[in-house]
Amino acid sequence: MVRHNWTKEEILEIYNKPLLELVFEAAQVHRKHNDPSEVQVSTLISIKTGGCPEDCGYCPQAARYHTDIEGNDLMSVNQVKAQALRAKASGTSRVCMGAAWRNVKEGPEFEQVLEMVRELNKIDVEVCCTLGMLTESQAKRLANAGLYAYNHNLDTSEEYYKEVISTRGYEDRLQTIDNVRKTNVTVCSGGIIGMGESAEDRAGMLVSLSTMIPQPESVPINSLVAVEGTPMEEQNVTSIWDMVRMIATTRIVMPETLVRLSAGRTEMSDEGQALCFMAGAASIFAGDKLLTTPNPDINKDMELFKILGLKPTKPYKKGDKPAIVDEEVPTSNKADLKWSRPGHTIDKNIAATQKAKAIRNTNA
């Protein structure tokens, strides 16, 4: 049975169990609800990189920080399709297209993304997008184009969110997820550990996700990749034990969800990743880059799968392929375009922004 009434105290109690007991319990839940011999392989394509107006403290794509990522304009449909076909040939069943936008804006770029969704749907991969905040009418248009999943991470607890981002509110995240839920598109939403949050914050995020009805179909758990120039550049690498705890706890409170072992895998040993699979991780991101940060090579992943006796999940294992529906272009609803700007200040984000300005002035 899937429970939707988890409390923070209950989740913390699970998170803090003796590690091996926790992994054993999570492995039992995983085996009851999922095929433990399969791991879904997802590929993330950064269709538009850098230049983002938001101030997410972990993100090298925020225009206000000085990082060495190379930005690019929106890729062409053919470029994306070629990358997706290559990914599919090496075992990927889901392709996620990410754009560094605050929110989706109506216009030619959105039309181009819709065309990408249609083209990727036709090559039989599960198509996912992560494009920022989304209105209900935009969610419907993506659904009509054949989108399978929409990613919109909560990142952390509602309380700690205020320490990470000041340019939008937690309620905007929840609103976007609600908008996606009004369609047949599945929800992918998770978070990042290692940003300086407490175990209570980790549990708080899992309360927000597990009490959704239905629970998100996929939950990516990322370990912060601290990038120079971002406000979180000095954060230590997250311990593998914390990652195992987080994966196992997520598996127990969301038994049917695809728990994805996401960013940070380059810092994990094969043995550490194996423990995460044991504890219920049922998906990974493949490809040598995750948007802008490094990720293990797909051949290395496939070698590990062989050693562990795992195989990549086929597309549409848990849902039908979405049909592409001819649509009338709807007029957008202005009322749902008002996203918040909380306007509180985050010292670390301000310091990183000032540092970036100073570097730019010196280089000018």
Ligand code: SF4
């Ligand atoms: S995480 Fe997304 S919204 Fe935040 S700065 Fe990066 S690209 Fe922009």
